[in-house]
């Protein structure tokens with residue numbers, strides 16, 4: 001089945017407004033940076049083909065709005081995501097503190113089948129800026145957040161600069177790798193999900209316990 | 215007694231039961247909910263539960279149904295009646311209460327009939343504010359869905375009389391202490407005939423003649439929350455007093471009480487395929503509960519752990535699905551109706567009369583000379599505002615007239631004012647602007663608030679990213695031959711409040727990444743205006759997208775005070791786009807969806823195949839009125855057209871339809887998936903021809919108006935001829951004919967909530 005065609009991997013990029021989501025994607029896909037990308041409203045995606053472990057994949061990266069309330073509307077595109085990138089701005093502490101709410105938001109909207117081990121990755125952007133502008137004792141705060149808000153889960157973390165193209169490539173290659181793994185899982189459970197859907201509207205009165213996955 | 219095979223003996227009848235096949239009252243189907251024993255009956259499991267529309271019954275049968283309904287003593291005697299009749303079978307001679315057997319399932323007439331043997335459970339919804347009428351949902355053991363039956367107690371003679379009696383005896387409440395309503399008798403009747411098991415865990419569910427396995431399935435948990443099972447992530451027996459994961463205050467308690475709500479939420483996860491479904495879910499399940507689920511991952515397993523949940527979910531999901539399908543259905547009319555309309559209005563090629571088409575053509579823009587001619591020498595308008603609006607609607611304004619005309623269109627100046635009055639207005643607006651501005655500029659307390667600082671960062675980020683390709687907003691370095699006012703003197707505060715730059719935008723910072731540094735004087739003023747609007751409309755504050763709305767306005771006036779008030783006037787109508795819960799946007803997307811179904815059913819059907827009926831690709835276009843999609847000058851023209859409210863205050867929705875329909879063949883021909891449609895629509899950016907779309911939008915509007923007109927006239931005619939059947943125009947659609955601006959205000963910002 002997998003040999004049939006290029007695997008499409010779906011990635012959602014989330015984070016507070018202005019942390020550089022659009023810039024990161026543009027840098028990764030189009031190799032350019034501009035200070036003038038407008039604030040994102042609605043959603044759009046870019047695609048880029050990559051070779052991961054000799055396998056060609058097509059990475060569909062979804063750019064979203066940082067304005068939280070706009071998330072509450074159309075989020076159909078969250079469905080079927082294979083990886084979620086949570087971004088913060090290394091000069092903005094609030095954006096760091098909001099990581100976990102973005103994660104929750106994603107889980108609420110996406111209905112992934114494996115919330116506990118769904119692949120998230122964290123990107124801290126704008127490392128090109130002057131040290132003095134950065135969040136004081138960033139590492140400590142980051143650790144605190146992963147431990148207390150992100151459920152102690154160690155999501156891979158990359159520090160990047162979309163402006164100077166530092167680490168962007170590496171980060172997204174990792175995204176692709178994680179997404180690929182999830183996709184294999186997803187591919188299987190996506191069929192399940194459809195079954196679930198029909199189960200939900202058909203009524204089975206038999207007492208079967210076979211579906212219990214706990 | 216000889217009840218024929220084709221006949222059935224009525225045991226219980228509830229009149230004025232209704233189906234609500236659409237959300238429109240006019241479509242309600244009145245009928246009888248009945249329990250009857252068919253001639254072939256052997257046990258109580260053969261008893262038929264039926265809904266029979268009044269319109270299906272002959273006069274004689276109507277009488278029988280009504281008489282059984284009114285038999286007040288019937289309930290007490292029901293089980294006795296059953297036994298007696300069995301005993302004296304054949305004795306009676308005359309056929310008592312016998313009618314012909316209701317049809318099993320007639321979709322066209324809404325009748326249905328099902329033996330109790332095949333009924334699995336009933337979901338009883340008492341009358342409440344959310345569900346004004348009480349209702350019963352019958353879930354058969356098979357997979358089909360039966361429509362919800364509503365009890366219109368206010369029309370039911372027996373229920374009214376019983377309510378009266380109970381009121382007189384100072385006991386308006388039924389057996390279980392709640393208000394008496396029509397469904398209770400129905401339940402009592404059923405209980406007298408067959409075993410009914412009410413679920414402790416979900417009192418609105420009654421199992422009909424349950425087998426013991428069902429009962430086990432529905433057993434509630436022993437106490438409080440779900441059984442604790444080994445959970446992932448808690449493996450480490452570390453000694454560190456680490457905060458326990460997922461521990462929220464009282465979450466178990468809340469979970470216990472919210473259990474069914476939570477389960478419903480789980481159900482929505484499998485159903486989350488249509489935004490319509492989601493809307494319904496949102497209505498029933500508070501967002502907080504959804505969030506709760508995620509903080510407790512084990513909750514997600516509930517549907518596995520708790521076997522009965524599956525059944526419940528299935529039922530609930532079926533119900534949601536049914537309701538969603540109804541929502542989907544109601545805006546498309548039958549093919550025959552479209553055929554009639556096309557006959558009258560011509561097909562798509564020749565939408566309207568040549569007269570209408572020529573009226574819809576665009577005229578040349580109103581320039582300053584023409585504009586001045588609209589006024590006498592006192593500055594009084596000599597035409598009616600409508601005439602002016604008509605002119606602007608069909609031609610737009612030339613750049614030189616905008617500065618004069620926009621304050622009228624945006625409600626800063628009254629149409630009936632004269633020059634002198636406008637001067638006064640201008641003065642008072644100036645001082646009032648300064649008052650608002652002082653609230654942040656001259657208020658150290660305000661400036662140290664977290665919320666304020668956050669808003670400022672948001673504003674500065676967006677201002678910095680705003681329309682930098684437009685000449686006045688280019689950075690000073692790249693701007694060639696920039697002249698004029700390059701000082702940072704933007705403040706118009708009186709008494710020495712004039713500052714050259716604010717402390718939070720230090721000039722000395724030379725790092726060009728710094729967003730707080732705003733070199734360009736015009737960008738700097740945008741910032742000042744937005745920070746002041748943040749004080750002026752405290753509840754709303756600053757939300758992304760507002761910069762897009764302000765930017766063209768500022769470019770026209772290039773004056774801080776006038777731009778502010780014109781922007782504030784614009785925001786009156788745009789506030790609904792920005793409210794925290796996004797209900798204003800949801801509403802507009804919903805109405806657009808309905809309009810699309812109504813006007814272009816085939817295109818809608820194709821979008822449904824692409825899972826794109828949420829029309830999400832219109833979100834940005836509707837939020838900031840196509841600001842991102844069109845060239846700068848075109849945006850100005852388009853907004854002028856919208857501001858006139860010439861045909862409809864919701865004209866931007868017709869414009870959306872113009873865009874969509876202009877792409878109809880491409881969409882139908884080449885696009886099959888959600889992401890394809892979204893990408894395609896996003897990439898229309900910069901390629902669309904405003905002129906053509908404005909003409910198209912007008913033709914669509916005129917056609918819409920003619921369609922409504924035609925249908926109304928047809929309905930009146932039918933009514934006069936005594937025919938029942940009517941084609942419905944949903945009120946949502948009718949509202950599109952109104953010119954009055956729709957205003958929705960943001961509510962007060964809850965404590966501790968940011969500007970997100």
Ligand SMILES: Nc1nc2c(ncn2[C@@H]2O[C@H](COP(=O)(O)OP(=O)(O)OP(=O)(O)O)[C@@H](O)[C@H]2O)c(=O)[nH]1
Nearest residue numbers: 017018019020021022023035040066161162163727
């Ligand atoms: N110095 C520096 N600035 C950056 C970097 N990435 C983005 N920026 C700037 O940060 C601002 C916001 O960048 P965007 O990419 O538009 O941010 P976003 O996350 O897409 O923002 P929203 O669409 O509003 O949610 C812009 O002015 C960018 O120029 C970076 O790596 N270094």
Ligand SMILES: [Mg+2]
Nearest residue numbers: 021022039040
């Ligand atoms: Mg962006």
